[in-house]
Amino acid sequence: MIVLWTSLFLLLFSALAIALHKLWWTPYRIQRTMASQGIRGPPYKLFYGNTREILQFKNEASSRPLNLSHDVFPRVQPHISTWTGTYEPELIKEVLNNKDKAFPKPEMDGFVKKLLGDGLVTTEGEKWAKQRKLANYAFHGDSLKGMLPAMVDSVHMMLDRWKNLHGDEIEVYQEFTILTSEIISRTAFGSSYVEGRNIFEMLRKLTLIASRNAFKIRLPGISKLWKTNDELESEKLENGIRDAMLEIIRKREEKVKAGELDDLGNDFLGLLVKASHSDDESRRITITDLVDECKTFYIAGHETSNTMLTWTVFLLAIHPDWQDEARKEVLNVFGNQDPDPDGIAKLKTMGMIINESLRLYPPVVGLIRKVATKTRLGKLVLPANMRLYIPNLKLHHNPQIWGDDAQLFKPERFSEGVAKATNNNLAAFFPFGLGPRTCVGFNFATAEAKIALSMILQRYTFSLSPAYVHSPTQLLTTSPQHGLQVIFHAL
Template sequence: MRLLCRAERHFDALAYSFLVIGQSMIPIMSRCTMEMIERWSTKDVKKHEIDVFTELKPSSADIIARTAFGSSYAEAKQIFELQQEQLLLEGKIQSRPFIPAVRFIPTAFNRHCWRVEKSIEELTLRTIERRTQCRKLDQHEDAQDDDLLGLMIDAMEDRGVERRTMTMGMADIIGESKTFFAAGQETTSTCISWTLMLLAAHPEWQERVREEVRTACDAVGFPTSDSLHRLKLLSMVLNESLRLYPPLPIMLRMSKKDVRVGKTLVPKGTVMMLPIIAFHHDQRYWGPDANEFRPDRFRDGSSKASQSKSSVFLPFSSGLQFCIGQPFVLQQAKIVISAILLHYRIIISPQYRHSPIFAFILQPEFGIPLLFESI
C-alpha cells in the first residue's frame, strides 16, 4: 500500500478517504477535549497554572489513536507508547558516533531496541487479526470501522494479501501508523500550545475569539461541523500562529537529478534545506511587522495575505508533498481552543520563559505555563 507515496498521493483513494473520515471525527475530538477539561476542573481553585505544552500531548495522542484506530483504540495506545519509546531510542542512536554494523551486535541497548520492535509487530498483527476476525463474523465493536486501520486492511485485502503473506502488508501498516503518530501527535499539540500562548499574550484577541466561539458553538460548548467554518477569527489566529511558530520549521529535499535553482546548479543527490520559518518571518513578503502577531493579515480578501499565502506560507508544505493531516489538525485545534476559551480566561504565567528551540519540531524549551482562570 502506498498511502504516503509522495508522487501518488494526490490520486490515492486512501489519502482522500482519510480526509473524508476527518469530517466524522468531530465528536471524538470533542469527547477527548471534554475529558481533558474535566480533569483540569477538579483543581479546586479559581485560578491555577497549567503547562499546556505538557498537558496537551496525551490528549492529542488520544485523539489520533481513537480516530485512526477506532474500536482498536486500546491496542493503538500501547502501540503508540512503544513507538514513542522507539523514537527516543532512535534519537539516542542518531546522537552516537556512527560505527558500521554496530546495530547488529547484541548489546543490552540493541536487545532492548529489538524487543520494542518485536512488541510493536506482535501487537499490530494481533490488532489486525482481531479486526479481520470481527469483520468476518460481522461483529464490529464500534460503528467506527471506517477508520484508518479499516482502510489499510481494505487496501491489503484488495491487493489479495492473504494471512500467510501478511507480513508485507503488516510492515506497511506498521510504517503508516508510525508516520501518523510521529507526524501528527507532537505537531498538533505544539501548534495548539503556541496558539494558546499567543492568545494569552494578546487578551484583546482572546476576547474577540471567545465572543466568536460563544456565537458559533452549540449549547454544550462545542463547534459543530457547520459552525467550525464560521470561526473566521480563530482561523486567522491559527494561521498567524502557524506562521510565527511553524511546528515543522524546516523541510529537507534531495535533488533527483541535476537542477538549476536561480543561478545555482544543484547536482543530483544534494540535500537541500527549506527554511520555512525564515520565509514566514521575511519582511519582504510580510511587511515591517513580520515578527509581530497580526492575525488580520489573514483576513479574507487581504491582498497581501493571499499573495503571501500561496508562495511563502508553508506550514503544511505544498504541492504533492502537502500534509494530509491538515484538515484534521485545524478541526482539532478549533475544538480544543474553543472549549478552553469557553471555560477559562488564560493569562501568561510569571513562570513563562520564551525560548522556542528546534528539536525536529519547534518547541518551547521550558514549556508554556499559563494561568487558567475559571469563567
C-alpha cells in the same frame, strides 16, 4: 579460521569503502561543485561533516532561554540562522512542486526509519500514490466530518480531568499530548488512548532517541558488528510498536468474525486492513506497509496538532485582546453548545489566530529534498545526491516578505486570507508543506485545534504562569523545552 578472518577483513574493507564514498568523496564533490558557482558554506570535516558544530550551536542555544519574543529562528535552528543567507521563494516553489521528479524526498535511514518506516511521509513513486489515495479518502470530506464527534468527546474528557486538578496552573503541553494522542486513536484507529497508551509511550521514547541522534555519524555497516545502547533500545521499541499495532488490527478482525462489527470500518485502520486484503494487486498493501502507515499517523497526527494547540494557547495567553475576540466569536457561533461542523467553518477570527500561530511557530521547521540527477535550478547547476534543506521557519519570519512587524503576533494580517497575506506568494507560508506532498492531515489538525480551543474558551480565561520559561526547541516538531504552564480561571 582463515576463511573467517578473510570474510571479516572483506566486510571491514567494504564498510570502509562505503564510508569513504559517503562521508568524504560525495560531500567533497558537492562542495567543490557549489563553490565553483559562488555558493560556499562552512568547511566540511572528514567523517563527521559539520555535525559537531551543529550540536555545539544547538546546545548553546538551548541553554539560554528567550524573553517573550517570537524571534525564535536563531534559537530553534541556530546553525541555519548562522550559515544561510536569503532564499528565493520561486525556487523553493519549483523544488517542492517537483513537476519533473527531479527533487524527491531522500531515503530515510537509522532511527527515523524505525520511527516512520515506509509510510506516507517518507515514500515515493507508485507506493506513495497508493498510500496518498487511501489517506485522502480517510481525512477529507464526509470522512473528516464523521470524526468531529470523537474530537468533541475527547476534549470533554480533558476538561473533566481539569476540574479535578489542584490549583489553577496546568502544564498544557503535556495535557495536549494526551488529548491529541486520544483523538488520533479514536478517529483514525478506533481505539481509546488507554488502549493505545503503550504505543504512544514507545513512540515517544523512539522519537527522543531519533532526536538525540539526529546529528551523530555512524560508519556505514558498523552496526552489524557493534550496536549502541540507543540502537538496541530502538530495535526493541520498533518490534514492540509493531506487535501492539498488529494486536489492535487482530482485535478489529476478530470482532468482524464474531459479528460484533458489520465490517472492518471506514476509519483509517479499516481502510488499511481492507487494502491489505484487496484482490486487486495494484491496490493491495502488505502488513508491513499497514503497520508503517499506522506509525506515521500515530506520530504525525498527534505531534503536529499538539504543537499547534500549545503555541496557539501560548499566544492567546499573552495577548488577552485576541483571546477576548476569539471567545466572542466562539460564543456567538456556538453559545455554550458543543462545536459542530457548520459552526467550525464560520470561525474566521479563530482561523486568523491559528494561521498566525503556524507562521510564528510552525510544527515542522524545515523540509528536505534530494537532487535525483544533475539538475539546473535557477542559475545554479545542482549535482546528483545533493540534499536541499528548506527552512520554512526562516521564510515565515522574513521581514522582506511579512514586513518590519514580522516578529509580532498580528492575526489581522490573515484577515483577507492566506493569498492576500502572502501577496499570492505560495512559498511564503507553508506550515504543512507545499505542492503534491502537502500534509494530508492539514484539515484534520485544523478542525481538531478549532474544536479544542473553542471548548476551552467557552469555559476559561487564561494567562501565562510566572513559572513559564520561553524556550522553543526542535524535537520532531517545535516544542516548548520546559513545557507550557498556564493559569486558568473558570468563567
